[in-house]
Amino acid sequence: xxxxxxxISNSTNYGEDYLEWPKEHIAGFLLDKNIKNVLFIPYAGIxxxxxxxxxxxxxxxxRVRNVFAEVGIxxxxxxxxxxxxxxxxxxxxxxxxxxxxxxxxxxxYKLRLMDLIKESVExxxxxxxWSAGANIAxxxxxxxxxxxIVQPKSFEAxxxxxxxxxxxxxxVNPEGHGGETREQRIEEFLIANPGMPVVxxxxxxxxxxxxxxxxxxxxxxxxxxxYGKRPVExxxxxxxxxxxxxxYQ
Amino acid sequence: xxxxxxxISNSTNYGEDYLEWPKEHIAGFLLDKNIKNVLFIPYAGIxxxxxxxxxxxxxxxxRVRNVFAEVGIxxxxxxxxxxxxxxxxxxxxxxxxxxxxxxxxxxxYKLRLMDLIKESVExxxxxxxWSAGANIAxxxxxxxxxxxIVQPKSFEAxxxxxxxxxxxxxxVNPEGHGGETREQRIEEFLIANPGMPVVxxxxxxxxxxxxxxxxxxxxxxxxxxxYGKRPVExxxxxxxxxxxxxxYQ
Numbered sequence: 001x002x003x004x005x006x007x008i009s010n011s012t013n014y015g016e017d018y019l020e021w022p023k024e025h026i027a028g029f030l031l032d033k034n035i036k037n038v039l040f041i042p043y044a045g046i047x048x049x050x051x052x053x054x055x056x057x058x059x060x061x062x063r064v065r066n067v068f069a070e071v072g073i074x075x076x077x078x079x080x081x082x083x084x085x086x087x088x089x090x091x092x093x094x095x096x097x098x099x100x101x102x103x104x105x106x107x108x109y110k111l112r113l114m115d116l117i118k119e120s121v122e123x124x125x126x127x128x129x130w131s132a133g134a135n136i137a138x139x140x141x142x143x144x145x146x147x148x149i150v151q152p153k154s155f156e157a158x159x160x161x162x163x164x165x166x167x168x169x170x171x172v173n174p175e176g177h178g179g180e181t182r183e184q185r186i187e188e189f190l191i192a193n194p195g196m197p198v199v200x201x202x203x204x205x206x207x208x209x210x211x212x213x214x215x216x217x218x219x220x221x222x223x224x225x226x227y228g229k230r231p232v233e234x235x236x237x238x239x240x241x242x243x244x245x246x247x248y249q
Numbered sequence: 250x251x252x253x254x255x256x257i258s259n260s261t262n263y264g265e266d267y268l269e270w271p272k273e274h275i276a277g278f279l280l281d282k283n284i285k286n287v288l289f290i291p292y293a294g295i296x297x298x299x300x301x302x303x304x305x306x307x308x309x310x311x312r313v314r315n316v317f318a319e320v321g322i323x324x325x326x327x328x329x330x331x332x333x334x335x336x337x338x339x340x341x342x343x344x345x346x347x348x349x350x351x352x353x354x355x356x357x358y359k360l361r362l363m364d365l366i367k368e369s370v371e372x373x374x375x376x377x378x379w380s381a382g383a384n385i386a387x388x389x390x391x392x393x394x395x396x397x398i399v400q401p402k403s404f405e406a407x408x409x410x411x412x413x414x415x416x417x418x419x420x421v422n423p424e425g426h427g428g429e430t431r432e433q434r435i436e437e438f439l440i441a442n443p444g445m446p447v448v449x450x451x452x453x454x455x456x457x458x459x460x461x462x463x464x465x466x467x468x469x470x471x472x473x474x475x476y477g478k479r480p481v482e483x484x485x486x487x488x489x490x491x492x493x494x495x496x497y498q
Contacts, residue, residue: 010428047429047437050477056440100437102397142397147434148351149391149441151404168428179259179417180296185396188296188349191305192398228299 002211003121004033005160007137008130009167009201009218011098019067019130021204025217026128027071029208030093033126039091040064040077043107044099044132046149054079064097088116091125098131098167101144105136105152118158127160131167134201138164143189143198145182161209162246164189169200169223186225194227197246205236212244251460252370253282254409256386257379258416258450258467260347268316270453274466275377276320278457279342282375288340289313289326292356293348293381295398303328313346337365340374347380347416350393354385354401367407376409380416383450387413392438392447394431410458411495413438418449418472435474443476446495454485461493 006029008022019026030038045060046053061077068075075095081087088094094117096104108114121127129137135144136157143164166186173181180188186198201207205218216222221233222240234240255278257271268275279287294309295302310326317324324344330336337343343366345353357363370376378386384393385406392413415435422430429437435447450456454467465471470482471489483489 046440047433050436050440052440100441103437103441142399144397145428147392147394147438148397148404149438151391155397155400170428179394179419184296185398187299188352189396189398191295191299191301192349192352 002124003160003209004029004124004126005121005137005209006126006128006206007134007161007165007201007209008128008206009134009165009169010203011130013203018063022130022206023067023071025206026068026095027073029128030073030126031071033093035092035126036072037074037076038068038093038095038128039087040075041094041096041104041133042077042079042099044097044101044104046100046103048099060097060099064095068095084111084113085116088113088120091120093126093128094120096127096129096133096136098133100149101132101135101141101146102148102150102152104132105141105155105157106150108136109153114158118160121158121160130206134165134167134206137161139196140164142193143186161207161214161244163197163199163243165207166198166200169202183223183225183231190225190227196227197243198225199223199243200225200231209244212241214240214244216240251373252409252458253278253373253375254370254386254458255375255377255455256383256410256414256450256458257377257455258383258414258418259452260379262452267312271379271455272316272320274455275317275344276322278377279322279375280320282342284341284375285321286323286325287317287342287344287377288336289324290343290345290353290382291326291328291348293346293350293353295349295352297348309346309348313344317344333360333362334365337362337369340369342375342377343369345376345378345382345385347382349398350381350384350390350395351397351399351401353381354390354404354406355399357385358402363407367409370407370409379455383414383416383455386410388445389413391442392435410456410463410493412446412448412492414456415447415449418451432472432474432480439474439476445476446492447474448472448492449474449480458493461490463489463493465489 049056057079200223298305306328449472
């Protein structure tokens, strides 16, 4: 069996309904494999309720369940399971939602799910993730944009692809703002991690990956960063197969 | 002796020269104490050169040295010291520059300087920090905006004030961007850390602190966040003494 991944930059474009733009792509990816039942991982969604984790995850699970139902897929949330490990072992596919990447990593380590998810996906279980859920599929969470609201056991992540994704990649700062641009932040990352390539994945774009085959899809180019090189733009449809061939030095 | 802190949101406003807006405030703070010689901590500035740490810190130290010289203060960088611990013990004041907060924390832990700086400042050594240098003065680095390019030993920081600063606080996202606003990120922080207050410190503003006395200075209001409460704006000159009275639960 082989890896089957859908890694999506963002859930929702500005002004659109929740998951509006990617929902048909997610449905296509899953239904193509005849999967109509998925396990949802809501742990990044801690910010959805001030009432605490359970309430936040209830809200998140319902929101995703409703959208998935529209496209003919049942979604069941892991936070309602007594035995989350068994739920992953039993899942036909897993869907990891966005939110806070540090909280997501913190929970996956705390519940000892990180290795199990990795193993399951490497053994062929389809994986869909957006935003934090795309970031955690990378070697580490070191290219997240999120605030480090909790300290996870490690920054290492699922390592399902050999490069880093920076989701929600954007080209500009708000007008008049003196902070670092996203590109400057990624350049800092490259200096501290010179062997590791980074893809700036703009909103409305995603990767579809089958083992070592990778395609960039969506409506905008990606921006590719490598230490010591000028950034390069690739359009959807361009050959980006080189991304799956990197070996971290 | 008592704590003497100058915690500055940002080095440089958009379109201005490096340290242009805060340099007179920094000079005032130091010269008022008859201090004309400071120890500079450049560790956050890893992004200043792709040639590696030493070159990045050389560039950073020179940039700061030149600006400080304009206002009559000599600045000497710790990265040129054989014994960084002794340099801190000998310093009249320390100045911690901005850049990447994770890298700053990583280096301070690696060189075992975190506790020593904390102790020195608590014993009266004046402390000036901007951006990452203001963030690291807080209980933790959990409200940084920076990318987690390296994993520090801990997210705990100098704990010189009992609240968190979010430097470069800004109110809006770039137009058309679907990612979290800064306020949403801070709300996530509060949910995960409900006992800890957060100040959104806008550019062109800073705190001047003498033991338990604190003043907000600069040209804009700060935004105060506490779990379960609506955010509140305070203007420079308003009484914000409550900030130094928080006890983390």
